[in-house]
Every structure is written in C-alpha cells, then in structure tokens.
Amino acid sequence: MFSVSVALVIGGFVSETGNPLLDAFRRLQPDVDVVVLLPEPSFDLLDLSQPAEAIHAAVATRAAAMSLAEEVGVAGEPVVLERWSRLQPQIYRHRTRLRADLADPTAALAAMLDVLDSLNGGGWEARPVDAPIPWLVARSPLSSRPLLTADVAVHGSTLVVTVESAPLKLEQDPS
Incomplete structure (x- = not known):
C-alpha cells in the first residue's frame, strides 16, 4: 500500500487535503485515517430493461x-x-x-x-x-x-x- 501527500497553501495556511473540514479533523484526530469514497454511480444512462x-x-x-x-x-x-x-x-x-x-x-x-x-x-x-x-x-x-x-x-x-x-x-x- 502506498500513500501520497499533497499540500495546498490556502491564505497562508498549508492544507494537506484541500478541504478545511478534513484538515481540522486531521489536526484534532491525528491517529484516524480518513478515506474519501467516490460518489455513488449514476444510473441515469441505463436504458429501460425488459x-x-x-x-x-x-x-x-x-x-x-x-x-x-x-x-x-x-x-x-x-x-x-x-x-x-x-x-x-x-x-x-x-x-x-x-x-x-x-x-x-x-x-x-x-x-x-x-x-x-x-x-x-x-x-x-x-x-x-x-x-x-x-x-x-x-x-x-x-x-x-x-x-x-x-x-x-x-x-x-x-x-x-x-x-x-x-x-x-x-x-x-x-x-
């Protein structure tokens, strides 16, 4: 398994995730790994089945x-x-x-x-x-x-x- 660290600078503050909520959570809970799941798949393109x-x-x-x-x-x-x-x-x-x-x-x-x-x-x-x-x-x-x-x-x-x-x-x- 590998990990990638990305840092964004937002208003002088270095952000690891680009999401202020996740950054605050990581500062408060450094032992917790956060996994961001992909959005639910869209089924809008499915044709009506018989x-x-x-x-x-x-x-x-x-x-x-x-x-x-x-x-x-x-x-x-x-x-x-x-x-x-x-x-x-x-x-x-x-x-x-x-x-x-x-x-x-x-x-x-x-x-x-x-x-x-x-x-x-x-x-x-x-x-x-x-x-x-x-x-x-x-x-x-x-x-x-x-x-x-x-x-x-x-x-x-x-x-x-x-x-x-x-x-x-x-x-x-x-x-």
Whole structure:
C-alpha cells in the first residue's frame, strides 16, 4: 500500500487535503485515517430493461455461482441465497451467494485458488484484494451479457462465492 501527500497553501495556511473540514479533523484526530469514497454511480444512462432481461440476469448469476462450486468440487449441498437488491428507484441488481463448508481452512483456500483458475480460464478479469482474509474479486468478460461480478472469500473453512448482475433499470420490482 502506498500513500501520497499533497499540500495546498490556502491564505497562508498549508492544507494537506484541500478541504478545511478534513484538515481540522486531521489536526484534532491525528491517529484516524480518513478515506474519501467516490460518489455513488449514476444510473441515469441505463436504458429501460425488459422483464426477460431480469430473468436472464437471475439465471446467469445462479449458473455462474453453481458452475464455480462444481468446478472446485464442493462436497455436499452448498447453501445458496438469492435475492434482488434495489439500488435506487427502478434500479435493481440480482445477487446469488453460495456458501460451502469445507474440511479445513487449507481446503477452503485451495478451493478459492481453483475458483481463481476457473474464472481466469473463463475470460474473467480476477484480482486479489488486500484484506485480512483471503479474498478476490472478478468481472465477467465485457462481451458477455449480462455483465457479472464475482466476489470470492474464505472465512476459516468456509468458501463464500457471491455473483452479482450489472444494475438493470426495470419498471417493476423483479422480486
């Protein structure tokens, strides 16, 4: 991880952030790291999707999650949770989360590496996340429809795979 320091001079006062509120906060709380998040994405450019596209997105997320579970040879029946999330009025995303309890943490980590190989073999862009737990994120090929994202993590001996569709603009709640 790296950090960049930028100093601005505003009225004779040296500002590290360019934001007086953040500067005051940093002076009062020097031990606290402040992370400025990007603004919420704008969904204004999305075209209205047909109900069939919503069904296709749900089927695609389910199929991708189950395919990854089969690729790594998950023994037994994994726990599968599916739902639609409302991001904004008329904007929805389908999510399929699969949880598989494996023999031990080593088996779960090996399964995650198998998932990574499977995603890369399928043309997905996958990368690890700098986190305290083994974790990776991936995006389906840009040519695929619907576009999907995957989030794969290991918690102890549990492998968790979450596949989400791209946001869809729908007239009615698909759930």
